[in-house]
Amino acid sequence: MSTSDKNIPTETEQPSEQKWQYKGSNPLYSFFNELIFGMGTKKMIELLASPLGLIGVFFVVISVALPLLPNTGGLLQTFRFIFFFIALGESYNIIGGYGGEVDFGHVVFFGIGGYAAAITYVNYGLNLWLAFLMGGVIAALYGLIIGFPILRLRGAYFAVAMLAIATITQQVISYFSDFTGGGQGISTGKILSEFGDIYIAGYYLMLVASILAFIITHYVSYSRLGLSLRAIKESPEGASSIGINVLYTKLTAFIISAFIAGIVGAFNITILFVVTPDQTFPTALTVQMIIITFIGGGASVFGPVIGAILLSPLDVLLTQMLAGVSISLFGLKLDFSSGYIIIYGLIFILAILYLPKGIMGYFHDKGWVAEESIIDKDSVKIGNKRQLYPSWKETEIAKSETIDINKAGKEPTIGINKPGKEPPLILEVLNIHKQFGGINAVDDVTLNVYKNELLGLIGPNGAGKTTLFNIISGYYKPTSGTVLLNQKVITGIPFHKSIKLGIARTFQLVHVFPNLTVMENVLASAFNGRRESVSYTDGLSISVEALEFIGLEQLAHQKVSNLVINEQKKLELARVLAADPDVILLDEIIAGLNPSETEELMNIIRRIRNERGKTIVFVEHVMKAVMSISDRIAVLDLGKLIADGSPKEISKNAAVINAYLGSTASEVSKYVEN
Amino acid sequence: MNLDIIFNLILLGIIIGTIYSLIAMGLSLIWGVSRIINVAHGEFIVIGAYVTYYMFNTFHGDPSLYLIPSGLVVGLIGVIIQLLLYNRIVGRDHLTSLVLAFGVSIVLSGSMYILFTGNLRVVNSFYSEKSILIGSATVRWGAIYGFFIALILILLVFLLLEKTDIGRAIRAIAQDKDAAILMGINPQRIYLIAMFISAFLAGVSGNIVAVLYSFDPGVGESSYLGISFVITVLAGLGSIKGLILAGIFILTAQNFTSVYAQGLETAMGFLIMILFILFKPTGLFGKLLE
Numbered sequence: 018m019s020t021s022d023k024n025i026p027t028e029t030e031q032p033s034e035q036k037w038q039y040k041g042s043n044p045l046y047s048f049f050n051e052l053i054f055g056m057g058t059k060k061m062i063e064l065l066a067s068p069l070g071l072i073g074v075f076f077v078v079i080s081v082a083l084p085l086l087p088n089t090g091g092l093l094q095t096f097r098f099i100f101f102f103i104a105l106g107e108s109y110n111i112i113g114g115y116g117g118e119v120d121f122g123h124v125v126f127f128g129i130g131g132y133a134a135a136i137t138y139v140n141y142g143l144n145l146w147l148a149f150l151m152g153g154v155i156a157a158l159y160g161l162i163i164g165f166p167i168l169r170l171r172g173a174y175f176a177v178a179m180l181a182i183a184t185i186t187q188q189v190i191s192y193f194s195d196f197t198g199g200g201q202g203i204s205t206g207k208i209l210s211e212f213g214d215i216y217i218a219g220y221y222l223m224l225v226a227s228i229l230a231f232i233i234t235h236y237v238s239y240s241r242l243g244l245s246l247r248a249i250k251e252s253p254e255g256a257s258s259i260g261i262n263v264l265y266t267k268l269t270a271f272i273i274s275a276f277i278a279g280i281v282g283a284f285n286i287t288i289l290f291v292v293t294p295d296q297t298f299p300t301a302l303t304v305q306m307i308i309i310t311f312i313g314g315g316a317s318v319f320g321p322v323i324g325a326i327l328l329s330p331l332d333v334l335l336t337q338m339l340a341g342v343s344i345s346l347f348g349l350k351l352d353f354s355s356g357y358i359i360i361y362g363l364i365f366i367l368a369i370l371y372l373p374k375g376i377m378g379y380f381h382d383k384g385w386v387a388e389e390s391i392i393d394k395d396s397v398k399i400g401n402k403r404q405l406y407p408s409w410k411e412t413e414i415a416k417s418e419t420i421d422i423n424k425a426g427k428e429p430t431i432g433i434n435k436p437g438k439e440p441p442l443i444l445e446v447l448n449i450h451k452q453f454g455g456i457n458a459v460d461d462v463t464l465n466v467y468k469n470e471l472l473g474l475i476g477p478n479g480a481g482k483t484t485l486f487n488i489i490s491g492y493y494k495p496t497s498g499t500v501l502l503n504q505k506v507i508t509g510i511p512f513h514k515s516i517k518l519g520i521a522r523t524f525q526l527v528h529v530f531p532n533l534t535v536m537e538n539v540l541a542s543a544f545n546g547r548r549e550s551v552s553y554t555d556g557l558s559i560s561v562e563a564l565e566f567i568g569l570e571q572l573a574h575q576k577v578s579n580l581v582i583n584e585q586k587k588l589e590l591a592r593v594l595a596a597d598p599d600v601i602l603l604d605e606i607i608a609g610l611n612p613s614e615t616e617e618l619m620n621i622i623r624r625i626r627n628e629r630g631k632t633i634v635f636v637e638h639v640m641k642a643v644m645s646i647s648d649r650i651a652v653l654d655l656g657k658l659i660a661d662g663s664p665k666e667i668s669k670n671a672a673v674i675n676a677y678l679g680s681t682a683s684e685v686s687k688y689v690e691n
Numbered sequence: 692m693n694l695d696i697i698f699n700l701i702l703l704g705i706i707i708g709t710i711y712s713l714i715a716m717g718l719s720l721i722w723g724v725s726r727i728i729n730v731a732h733g734e735f736i737v738i739g740a741y742v743t744y745y746m747f748n749t750f751h752g753d754p755s756l757y758l759i760p761s762g763l764v765v766g767l768i769g770v771i772i773q774l775l776l777y778n779r780i781v782g783r784d785h786l787t788s789l790v791l792a793f794g795v796s797i798v799l800s801g802s803m804y805i806l807f808t809g810n811l812r813v814v815n816s817f818y819s820e821k822s823i824l825i826g827s828a829t830v831r832w833g834a835i836y837g838f839f840i841a842l843i844l845i846l847l848v849f850l851l852l853e854k855t856d857i858g859r860a861i862r863a864i865a866q867d868k869d870a871a872i873l874m875g876i877n878p879q880r881i882y883l884i885a886m887f888i889s890a891f892l893a894g895v896s897g898n899i900v901a902v903l904y905s906f907d908p909g910v911g912e913s914s915y916l917g918i919s920f921v922i923t924v925l926a927g928l929g930s931i932k933g934l935i936l937a938g939i940f941i942l943t944a945q946n947f948t949s950v951y952a953q954g955l956e957t958a959m960g961f962l963i964m965i966l967f968i969l970f971k972p973t974g975l976f977g978k979l980l981e
Contacts, residue, residue, distance in 0.1 A: 117786075118786075119786050119789050119790060121793075166965075166969055167965075169969070170968060170969070172785055172786060172789075173728045173785065173786070173789055174924075174968050174972065176728075176786075176789060177728075177920050177924070177964075177968075178964075178965050178968055180917065180920075180961075181917070181920075181921075181961035181962075181964055181965050182961075182965070184917060184957055184958060184961055185957075185958040185961050185962060185965075188954060188955050188957060188958040189955065189958060191954055192952065192954045192955050192958075300912070300913075304793075304797060307790070307793070311790065350808075351805050351806060352804075352805060352808060353805055355801060355804045355805065355809075356801070356805060358797060358800075358801035358804075359797075359798050359801035359802055359805070361797065361801075362794050362795075362796075362797030362798035362801055363794075363798055365790075365793075365794040365797065366776065366791065366794040366795065366798065369780070369787065369790055369791045369794060370776070370779055370780070370791075373783070373787070
């Protein structure tokens with residue numbers, strides 16, 4: 018057909034009409050540019066100008082002035098406590114809130130920071146301020162070393178492994194007493210000579226730590242790192258599929274988190290006269306970090322602030338109120354001195370049951386406070402049609418290319434079977450084997466995929482279609498065999514790198530990020546996909562363009578959890594487009610859709626091929642759709658490739674009919690044909 | 692190091708290790724069946740120890756008389772917590788049960804500090820005072836007592852899981868909850884039974900702990916929870932054989948550590964656990980669960 022030729026964008030066609038084009042930018046320049054002029058700074062200025070920000074500034078001014086006023090000893094202690102827990106809460110928040118992990122050993126960084134500062138200051142005579150810095154740096158380094166293996170673990174295993182790390186670290190520090198003073202600890206009395214009043218110094222240091230922690234967390238939240246972290250929290254597989262390196266992203270967050278806790282630990286030695294393992298690694302501190310962050314609201318910069326302001330004074334108050342309170346009951350003398358921990362625990366349990374996202378999460382859900390997002394709704398212009406490929410002429414295509422899926426088995430419009438044209442190879446699968454136990458899931462499959470074709474991959478359940486996708490995209494390593502992309506071997510690449518090489522895939526069950534907005538989903542893909550060093554504005558343009566192409570732009574700022582299934586599937590396609598791959602692997606994308614939704618999606622897929630010049634391989638069970646849209650069909654059965662040809666050929670192939678319907682059926686069909 | 696010492700370390704590793712297998716068993720069971728990582732397991736054990744302590748101080752006699760009562764009291768507490776709290780979070784993501792159990796642990800240990808004070812308690816009986824010589828090793832009767840109780844209970848749990856209908860239902864839920872529900876098994880009922888068994892085992896372990904060691908409300912978290920995790924991970928979920936071997940292996944490893952590097956015993960246990968999580972997350976015999 019002639020129309021399809023016209024609609025394929027060629028290299029020469031594009032730039033002439035193009036209003037906007039992705040250029041790429043210097044990543045280092047990008048990083049600092051976004052840090053200084055990016056969303057973090059913008060939101061910080063907005064915050065400072067808002068009533069909440071003014072209250073915050075007022076609070077800071079009061080805090081600075083407080084030690085200058087007479088008779089404020091008790092209040093100073095309460096305030097110091099609040100600062101202390103804001104700082105530690107924010108540290109925990111980065112990995113526990115944004116990162117979505119439970120960390121039972123977070124205190125380890127606080128302890129390492131304290132010891133690093135004490136050892137460099139006392140044993141090596143380092144300047145106190147440098148020693149404080151060393152506390153943060155060494156804690157961050159420790160985060161890097163233990164994070165590298167431990168962050169591969171998920172869920173409970175991560176939580177328990179961190180508990181183990183904290184205990185091991187504490188015991189090892191006690192054991193090597195030559196260096197650390199063992200159980201006796203390190204005397205830090207020397208600090209007395211540095212400050213006039215160490216309690217006031219300790220107070221100011223904690224104030225600084227809490228402000229620092231708040232600002233760092235704020236900038237993490239409004240950054241690409243924050244976006245990637247939230248994506249990973251929602252779906253690690255989905256995040257990997259759009260090119261996010263899960264381990265490195267978490268590791269970066271872990272290091273930042275460890276740095277903050279290390280600084281707090283280092284500042285804290287000011288008011289300790291001796292640094293001992295028990296004082297420096299108190300398990301109770303991890304408990305408090307978790308509770309404060311949880312109740313205030315994880316994944317929100319204000320969460321730990323609210324948690325600390327509510328709970329720390331309560332802690333002080335209850336401890337004072339309950340000190341020495343005791344009653345006798347049935348001969349048991351009940352001493353309520355440590356009663357505050359029960360009230361703490363009960364509040365925590367109630368929060369888990371009735372306020373599972375914490376106070377800030379409740380505010381977000383009610384719409385009282387906007388959720389933190391790297392995307393500023395007002396600045397995103399939708400409907401401008403800034404397109405990468407302006408050659409897309411809507412009406413013409415809509416008329417000519419709408420497919421009628423009832424016309425099954427029509428001639429392919431494009432691709433290999435076109436006479437007189439040798440299409441270039443893009444993807445080669447050579448002798449791939451994959452064994453699970455003793456079963457050959459994929460058995461010696463060799464398959465060529467040509468540039469710009471729509472290849473349907475079919476086969477009965479368990480034929481090895483998804484396994485083959487998993488091997489091509491690097492999700493699995495094959496037992497043997499080779500995968501070539503543009504004549505380059507890509508066998509066994511890490512999954513998150515496949516998109517960088519140009520292969521994108523979707524999953525049978527959608528792996529979108531439900532608690533992010535549609536636009537955030539796509540933007541995360543634009544930032545991490547194949548295009549290198551995408552600047553912030555380019556990322557937004559790419560995302561808007563992809564959403565408009567798919568037809569989801571009206572839902573851009575909706576949360577994905579509000580979307581129905583076919584919208585979520587379209588979102589996966591938009592996400593894939595934003596990543597800009599050459600080859601797209603679609604795994605049963607129309608499963609579970611009704612006929613009109615199927616037709617709509619099939620049209621989009623065809624348009625992606627025609628107008629974007631992508632190569633598409635798709636696994637599908639809906640035969641009508643496969644037959645109507647494919648240029649070519651490959652059939653797998655029991656791990657083996659049993660047929661490969663045009664839809665017409667496949668529909669008559671005896672082996673294929675046999676595989677689907679059994680041998681009797683193929684006998685029957687032969688009979689019928691004769 | 693002479694052979695006698697090696698023999699002693701291994702012998703004690705076997706005896707105490709078996710006791711620790713029992714200590715870890717409740718945690719392993721509830722993790723495998725209900726997917727609840729019961730961080731309050733350590734406190735359950737300590738409650739059992741206090742029940743034995745107070746009953747022994749009131750009624751005297753042999754501490755073994757209070758074995759079953761300790762188990763029942765803690766079993767009842769477990770059932771109440773399951774009905775009141777854990778049942779409410781079925782279907783929420785698996786980390787919710789982790790933090791909820793964490794909250795329960797805080798409340799239980801805090802309550803024990805109020806009820807029983809933070810003083811160290813000991814049950815002074817024949818078991819803690821008298822020893823027996825096995826080869827060249829001096830073993831307290833308490834350890835022998837605990838060893839046999841642990842063996843019997845582990846065997847009973849094994850028989851319960853393998854030979855009874857309830858046991859089959861429990862294993863079915865543990866292996867494939869959805870399929871088990873389709874077979875007509877009520878998961879809530881199984882969770883409750885599993886929690887009762889888990890807490891009962893913790894209470895009984897508490898009886899042994901009280902007979903063998905001194906304790907206060909804090910030891911649940913500091914001494915028994917961590918090691919229970921280590922043994923559970925090493926064994927792999929769903930393997931009783933694995934639990935016994937893991938218990939013996941870890942305790943023996945810790946015994947040897949105490950000779951070469953005293954103070955690093957717990958660290959050694961945790962180090963072995965981390966290596967297992969990283970390189971063999973299915974443990975010795977079990978399967979991986981999220």
